[in-house]
Amino acid sequence: MIVHDSTQLGMTHFESAFITVTRRDSAHPDTVYKAQVKEGLVLSTPIFKITMSSPQYNNIKGNDTKGKGLPIAGPISGKADDYSPSLGNKTLIAGSDSHEAPAHVFEGTDDWNIPxxxxxxxxxxxxxxxxxxxxxxxxxxxxxxxxxxxxxxxxxxxxxxxxxxxxxxxxxxxxxxxxxxxxxxxxxxxxxxxxxxxxxxxxxxxxxxxxxxxxxxxxxxxxxxxxxxxxxxxxxxxxxxxxxxxxxxxxxxxxxxxxxxxxxxxxxxxxxxxxxxxxxxxxxxxxxxxxxxxxxxxxxxxxxxxxxxxxxxxxxxxxxxxxxxxxxxxxxxxxxxxxxxxxxxxxTLGERQKSFRTQPAYTLEGVPVVLHVNLRYRVVDAIELTKSYETAFQALKNPAQSAVNAVVSRLSYQQFMRAKSLRGDIPDVEHMSWLEAFKAECMADLAAHAIEYGVKVLSFDVLDRRLEGKLGDDLEKQAESVLKNQMQSTQVALQNRINTETEQGRLEVAAVKAQQIQTEAEAEYQRQIKVADAQAETVKRLAQANADANRTETDQRVRAIEQLAAAEARAIELQGAGYATVKAPFAQQVQLEKIEMEKFKSLQDATVFVGASAANGAGTTRDGVNQGFAFARGMSLSNQ
Structure with missing residues (x-):
């Protein structure tokens, strides 16, 4: 396919050792065509040449205005502003009457060798x-x-x-x-x-x-x-x-x-x-x-x-x-x-951004509006930029102002007053973001102008707006009043919501505290039960220990008495056996007297003893006792 109609050059893209030329055909504006040439040169002007450094490509030269055409590889998809810069050294001839630069033009540049x-x-x-x-x-x-x-x-x-x-x-x-x-x-x-x-x-x-x-x-x-x-x-x-x-x-x-x-x-x-x-x-x-x-x-x-x-x-x-x-x-x-x-x-070929305030642009009502915008851009063709401007921002400032003027002139001032700040969008009656539409339209207009100067616009953002003039001040005051009322009502609703949420929070805190108290009471009850159980167990064990000790002590005493009784019985037996072995009468009398002494020792201190000789016989003693008892009775009767 050969395109004979010279139209706007959409972009120049350098890929590896090749240059890809993408341009739009005026007869088919929605179709983008591409051609690849090796180490070539492209002029983004209505009259342009592609010059090859290799002889086998010398037949690929063209001037579209003269009908010679440019070989095209075929239709591709893509945007006309997708432009990537070359980092190498490229030569371009300025102006629409461009021609190929002779080799000696830049002699003496980057010449590090002795001529x-x-x-x-x-x-x-x-x-x-x-x-x-x-x-x-x-x-x-x-x-x-x-x-x-x-x-x-x-x-x-x-x-x-x-x-x-x-x-x-x-x-x-x-x-x-x-x-x-x-x-x-x-x-x-x-x-x-x-x-x-x-x-x-x-x-x-x-x-x-x-x-x-x-x-x-x-x-x-x-x-x-x-x-x-x-x-x-x-x-x-x-x-x-x-x-x-x-x-x-x-x-x-x-x-x-x-x-x-x-x-x-x-x-x-x-x-x-x-x-x-x-x-x-x-x-x-x-x-x-x-x-x-x-x-x-x-x-x-x-x-x-x-x-x-x-x-x-x-x-x-x-x-x-x-x-x-x-x-x-x-x-x-x-x-x-x-x-x-x-x-x-x-x-610089890197990404840059610049924030600035535009000149006043007038709405449908004639209200001047000043926008605070932010541009993000990068230079894709320094040579095209150098033809007309010293910096990329100089190339963007006037087109940006023109784009803003064109869009603002079709809008009413109410659209600029729907939000306190243009950082947030409020949909219009058609449920569309007017700010996004505003930015998109400005972006499209600005990008179309900027690419002609070798600058690609990456984004166009509106940071803030301000109405100018007396009418603008009055409208601003009215809008501020409306916004103030809206803000106050919003603040009241917000305060009510805060109070409601605060009260709910307090109730939740009280419920949590009640639950905490109940939990603590249950824990105390369980603790007291455990303490009582422990004390009862202690008393039980102490009583059991005392009973065991008393039982052991009683058993020990019984065994001691039994052993003592056995010992005393044995002693009596031995003593009796000893007494039985005594044969002499005097010795027997001595033993009997000893027994009598033991009997007397066992009597009380107030006991009255009546002497009698055991040798007189039992009858004599008995008679003496009876006589003594009769005497005592007689004495008591006489005292009456």
Whole structure:
């Protein structure tokens, strides 16, 4: 399929090593077409070309306005504003009358190598790390060239001595002047100068520094350094990770400055100038350092820029212009030595956002409304942006105002007063979110304008609104009064709800406390039951223990009495047996008396004893007792 009708270029998308061109056909506005070309160039203008870097793609060129057409891969689905930027270096020709930029237009940009016009000079030897690896080798090569050209030798043939003379240390060269040209000593040692035509230079030269003497210039730099030099024709060239040795036969070579490419210095930082309200310092866009050279113009000294160094952070780009041609450089280190190339600006390709207040926009009633909006966007084509604006926000501000004016002019002021803050949406009578519709319409209008300038709008949010003018103030007061009444009624309802919920909470707390008291009472009851059970068990066990102790004690006493009775019975038996063995009458009488004494001891203290001899016989004793009893009775009767 070939599209001959030139229409709006929808987007340019870089995929891997290819560029995908997506555009809309005016005859079929709902269909999106895509074409892929390799390492090409696309102009988002009605007249455009796609230029290939490979010969096999040279047949894919077209100018739609002339009917040549553009090969199309076929219809695809997608939005016209789905645009992804390239992080590489792309060249674009500004304006609708664009044409392919010649190769020499941007010559002198990112040229870190010594140009051929300098390297091919007879008396210039560069350290290329291939044939020449050091300054000593460069001096030796330059010495051969000078001798071959009949200009005499450069390296001295003097011998070193052990004492006296001038000392040349390791890492240095000794320099002598001979008839206006230099003679150098490259080997360390002590050297005598006995020639009246040779003159020592006051000190030896260090090989690691920049040195110039009698037309001899030599210097070398490391990987992170760049040396800005001028050749005899005042043409600028840059040397990085190398060096050179030269003799100014037709003019001297000058080293103007050595630049640290990794750290250009914070004083050379370029930051965004469009700051948000919460930003104290703009986002870093890159570093730009100009190397200047002083030239004499008559009796005055003038400083001119001979080279410009750039250090571009990731996700940023820098745009350079040469006449009507623009070129974007991606992240990394860059240098410009072409005086025709000028710096246009740094741009960030990352996501950015900006909050600002619009100019008054008028509703259907003529009420001016000021909106506080927030834009979220990113630059997708820095070259397109550079054509018309310095910053992305400048490209968005006017289209954003136009979009707001177009939408607000179709709305009434009541729609802006439905909510205290536009952060929350209140549906209208058609049950649709007017704010979302408002933002969507503004977003669509703004995105369509912004993509023409290489900016993709990601979101458009309304943060707040304010009515302007006397009418706006009156309406604002009325709306505020209505809102105040609504707020008061809402507060009353809220307070009632709070009171109800508070009372419910109190009842719930009381119920919880009652349940807690009941639980505690039940726990106390159970505790007391357990204590009573424990006490009863203790008493029971104590009584059982006492009974067991009494029983044991009684048993012990019974056994003791039984044992004592048995012992006494045994004693009586033994005593009786003993008494029975007594045969003599006197001994028996003694035993009987002893028994009588035991009987008397067992009587009470008030017992009256009546003496009688047992030997008189039992009758005599009985008679005596009866007589005594009769006497006592008689005495008692006489006392009456």
């Amino acid at each position: 051929d016009r300098v390297a091919n000079q007879r008396f210039f030897v560069q350290i290329d790390h291939v044939n020449i690896h050091s300054l000593i080798e460069a001096f030796q090569e330059l010495d051969k060239v000078m001798r071959h050209e009949g200009m005499g030798h450069l390296i001295s043939r003097k011998r070193s001595h052990s004492i006296g003379g001038r000392a040349v240390e390791v890492g240095q060269i000794g320099v002598l002047a001979y008839r206006g040209r230099p003679i150098i000593i490259i080997k360390p040692g002590r050297y005598w100068n006995l020639s009246i035509t040779h003159t020592w230079y006051p000190w030896a030269f260090d090989l690691t520094t920049v040195n110039q003497f009698n037309g001899l210039t030599f210097a070398q730099v490391g990987q992170s350094e760049a040396m800005v030099c001028l050749d005899p024709q005042n043409q600028v060239f840059v040397v990085r990770n190398g060096g050179f040795a030269s003799y100014g036969h037709s003019g001297t070579y000058k080293v103007i400055e050595i630049v640290d490419t990794l750290n250009l210095g914070e004083e050379y930082a370029v930051r965004e100038t469009d700051l948000s309200e919460d930003e104290s310092m703009g986002r870093l866009l890159g570093y730009k350092k100009e190397v200047r050279h002083n030239v004499m113009v008559g009796d005055k000294t003038q400083s001119v820029t001979i080279a410009t160094f750039f250090n571009v952070p990731a996700q940023n780009t820098v745009v350079i212009q040469n006449g009507g041609h623009l070129k974007a450089f991606g992240a990394g280190q860059h240098v410009i030595t072409n005086p025709k190339c000028t710096f246009r600006g740094f741009f």
